[in-house]
Amino acid sequence: MSEEKKSFQETNRENRDRWDLLKFDTQLMRAGEDPYLETSHSLRIPLYATKSYTYSSLSEFLQSHYFYSRTENPTLYALDNKLATLHGGERAISVGSGMGAIHLACSSVLQKRVERIRPNKIKKLLPQSNPNDIPSIVIHNNQYTGVYRLITKIYPQMGIDFKIVNLCDLAEVKKVVDENTKLILLESPTNPKIDIVDIKACADIIHEVGGKCIVDNTFASPALQKPLKFGADLVVESLTKYINGHGDCLGGVIIGTKTEIQNIRYFWLETQGQVLSPFNAWLILRGIRTLGLRMSRHSSNAMEIAEFLEQHPKVIKVVYPGLKSHPNHEIAKKQMLDFGGMIGFELESGEVSNEFIELLKLIKVGVSLGDTTSLLEYTTLMTGIDLASWEKKSMGISNSHFRFSVGLEDPKDLINDLEQALNQI
Ligand SMILES: Cc1ncc(COP(=O)(O)O)c(C=O)c1O
Structure with missing residues (x-):
């Protein structure tokens, strides 16, 4: 593959080690952006307003990292790579809204059977759980109402159980977590009552039963809190809020391991379609610098x-x-x-x-x-x-x-x- 044809995502991976060494404010300016500057000499990330990509041969198509903008777009990749770097995660995927990010993250964690969708993209399968289990989610007793509605009104219709506890009371958390608990989904600080939940303690409790911990970091942003450092498996954020910071568009992001994010991109997002528009990604890339x-x-x-x-x-x-x-x-x-x-x-x-x-x-x-x-x-x-x-x-x-x-x-x-x-x- 010639240097120009190397995908921005690939070049980004090569730059990742270098970005990890930079301080947070420098990462805000540079992470995710180098390949664009190298290939187009543009000072700013171009807005790739395209739905699909074209090729001059089938082998070029097979090698390409761009297929359709529901799953990949160069402007979105710049944002994904910046956010992964800022959180210290392997990969990130930006999507259409914070709620979209939360639903996709939960879907991936609760998934019972992993299908090999586009096997060249998902190299390692996630562990398979018993299809007869009734999975259950634990949430806090005051959490963003959109999340509360998703977990208590929509997921039960899909056979997913829930428990609501005071996540600030760790003894109570230990009492409700059992082998069917697949997930603790927490926020800190919480919306609307500004509770603070101990991320590490909750992650430790859920890991003991083999479940996962998703942290909604919307109120803190990676400038103030990096939940992966405290044992969270996935971080979600509403980009609509502090990350963009200028109140002019919606967006969401999920940060986690390469396997989990690829599963979300090629299995869940490709099918469910909560896509972030390239224009919104471009606005968020502009907002995030400060x-x-x-x-x-x-x-x-x-x-x-x-x-x-x-x-x-x-x-x-x-x-x-x-x-x-x-x-x-x-x-x-x-x-x-x-x-x-x-x-x-x-x-x-x-x-x-x-x-x-x-x-x-x-x-x-x-x-x-x-x-x-x-x-x-x-x-x-x-x-x-x-x-x-x-x-x-x-x-x-x-x-x-x-x-x-x-x-x-x-x-x-x-x-x-x-x-x-x-x-x-
Ligand atoms: C903590 C928290 N998480 C998620 C969301 C949902 O984000 P969005 O509005 O981008 O869907 C919100 C929205 O207010 C929120 O406050």
């Missing part, structure tokens, strides 16, 4: 605001991993480099929530998180909109709970806005 800078400023802004909220008489509870009052502050210190931009807080009563929102002049209210711009969410009506009241109660979502995604504005302006609104309710 991830290190942004996460550091998100964290310092959030710390200042959490301290302000904690002393305000109208606020009865503040949950931020950087505060000493957070019940798992010590675990956050152990597994995170900084504490991120997400704060949970509660007002005196639910009745004043609407008034509080209407009084805000600068801070915008809406769903989602992780942007340059602050976003305040009224949890019970936004993330919690599809939940029955008993479900909200069991998750501890009260009608006075807010989730605040602290942006990159000057923290003084954010505090002034919160203060004037709180003082008037």
Whole structure:
């Protein structure tokens, strides 16, 4: 194969050892990008807006790493290789949304029978489990509601069982994990209540029964937390949030071993089709360059605001991993480099929530998180909109709970806005 015809993915693998030696902020700029600069002299990654690829001979077709853009695209490979490097994983696969990533990752882990789809792509088969097992997933008692719905309302229809526990209580986790538990699917920090789950402890518990641990790292991003280091088997993230950081597109990613990611790419993604568009991959590649800078400023802004909220008489509870009052502050210190931009807080009563929102002049209210711009969410009506009241109660979502995604504005302006609104309710 001539140098020009070598796929970007192949060249990327050769560069991987070099990228691994770089510091995180340099990886953000360079990992995944060298082959593009070498072959096209372009300063930036080209946007490959193509559905398929052409060949001048059958042998060229057979050797090519590009077949159809549902499974491979050079712009997406740049993003995949950057994200794999940032997390210290063997491979990554970026897909259409965070939810898409979570479903694909769970599908691969729970898969009972591995078929040899395109055997040249999947060299090693995953272990086969007993087809009569009823697999079961363990999740936390307050986890992103999209995930809660997937696990508790959709998977049971496919014969997959679930258990909901407080993953912060390791004795409880040990009690519910048995030989049918194939997976612990956890978030840390959690959405919406900003709990901190001990990743290593949960990974150790599930590994003892031969299951796997998937960590949704959306709230931390690889700038603050790298779950593979703590024993996670797969990491998933919503690229929609901090990784892209600019609020202009959706995306998701899964990071893990070569075998698992190839299985996801050529077995699950090829069939289920939650593809990331090359344009969105290009936007995310642009956004990710400042991830290190942004996460550091998100964290310092959030710390200042959490301290302000904690002393305000109208606020009865503040949950931020950087505060000493957070019940798992010590675990956050152990597994995170900084504490991120997400704060949970509660007002005196639910009745004043609407008034509080209407009084805000600068801070915008809406769903989602992780942007340059602050976003305040009224949890019970936004993330919690599809939940029955008993479900909200069991998750501890009260009608006075807010989730605040602290942006990159000057923290003084954010505090002034919160203060004037709180003082008037
Ligand atoms: C923790 C977490 N994981 C996953 C998702 C889903 O991501 P997406 O909106 O990109 O599908 C979200 C969305 O809010 C989230 O907060």
